Amino acid sequence: MQIVRKTGLLGILIALAWPVWSTEDDEKESPAAPLVHSEPGHVVGYISLPVGEQELPATLISEQLGEPLGKVLILHDSGGGIAGTGLVDTLRLTLPESGWTTMTVALEYPYSPQLFVAESADDSEAADASDLTEAGEQIAEAETDTEQTQLADNNARISAALAYLNAQQPGPTVIVAFGEAVPLAISAASQQGDDKAQIWIAADMTFSELPELGPLLDIMPQDVGKKNTDALSRAVLMRQANNQSYSQRRLVGAGHDFQGFENQVLTTVRAWLQKQFKSEGQG
Numbered sequence: 001m002q003i004v005r006k007t008g009l010l011g012i013l014i015a016l017a018w019p020v021w022s023t024e025d026d027e028k029e030s031p032a033a034p035l036v037h038s039e040p041g042h043v044v045g046y047i048s049l050p051v052g053e054q055e056l057p058a059t060l061i062s063e064q065l066g067e068p069l070g071k072v073l074i075l076h077d078s079g080g081g082i083a084g085t086g087l088v089d090t091l092r093l094t095l096p097e098s099g100w101t102t103m104t105v106a107l108e109y110p111y112s113p114q115l116f117v118a119e120s121a122d123d124s125e126a127a128d129a130s131d132l133t134e135a136g137e138q139i140a141e142a143e144t145d146t147e148q149t150q151l152a153d154n155n156a157r158i159s160a161a162l163a164y165l166n167a168q169q170p171g172p173t174v175i176v177a178f179g180e181a182v183p184l185a186i187s188a189a190s191q192q193g194d195d196k197a198q199i200w201i202a203a204d205m206t207f208s209e210l211p212e213l214g215p216l217l218d219i220m221p222q223d224v225g226k227k228n229t230d231a232l233s234r235a236v237l238m239r240q241a242n243n244q245s246y247s248q249r250r251l252v253g254a255g256h257d258f259q260g261f262e263n264q265v266l267t268t269v270r271a272w273l274q275k276q277f278k279s280e281g282q283g
Helices: 002-029 087-098 125-168 179-187 229-240 262-277
Strands: 046-051 054-061 070-075 100-105 173-178 196-201 216-222 246-252
Touching (some): 046 125, 054 087, 054 125, 070 087, 070 125, 087 100, 125 179, 179 196, 216 262, 229 246, 246 262
Parallel strands (some): 070 100, 216 246
Antiparallel strands (some): 054 100
16 A cells, blocks of 8 residues: 555656656757847748848848849838838838838937926026036037937948848849938938839928939828928929929828828839839730
């Protein structure tokens, strides 16, 4: 009887210890989890892009039509990401179905906190306000240096992305730039090659001189009953320069992020790309 009890007790102890042994074996056999970009969920097309000594988050989705037309580099806005829900994801996931290889790369934008001076009737606080203003100027100078550093870093990221993308597939290179990424796209135009184009989405800038960009599609949101003065000034400049390769589309009622207008933007982009780059054999 004692032998049976000891045997039963030994079996219970083995059963209790088994999950621990099993977990330890799994930990030994399983490789270390790779470092993944912090965006939640599974990122379709995720790759690590070498930029100097860094490995940066990016995505690459090859064309899925079987008739490659070219490649599209999508530059997200500040506050966006390589696979942000909304228009960035709509374009990068859907354009490959029309023969375009798409790529995104993580960009950094400067953050500029605002300083507010509280109103006071005490004259003794005027000096404090002066000190705060001086401190604000110093912060502004530091932010300018940071912004220039980040601009150079973003330019390097875009250069690496274009080189990587051009190595994957021949054909024209198109840059789609959102908001604050538009100046970066302009700077990168010389690296796109001769057969190039750009698409600006929600750009908020004006020009004194016309940049050399090739065909350009300018998509802007517009509030109902209001005018988008920046967009209108760009259109006037292009007409004055007799730029036949410039097109502008203003979507009335759309917000800056085009939420709810993603399919309209996609249709506009796809039709414009087809018009600019379709081959003679295509209808």
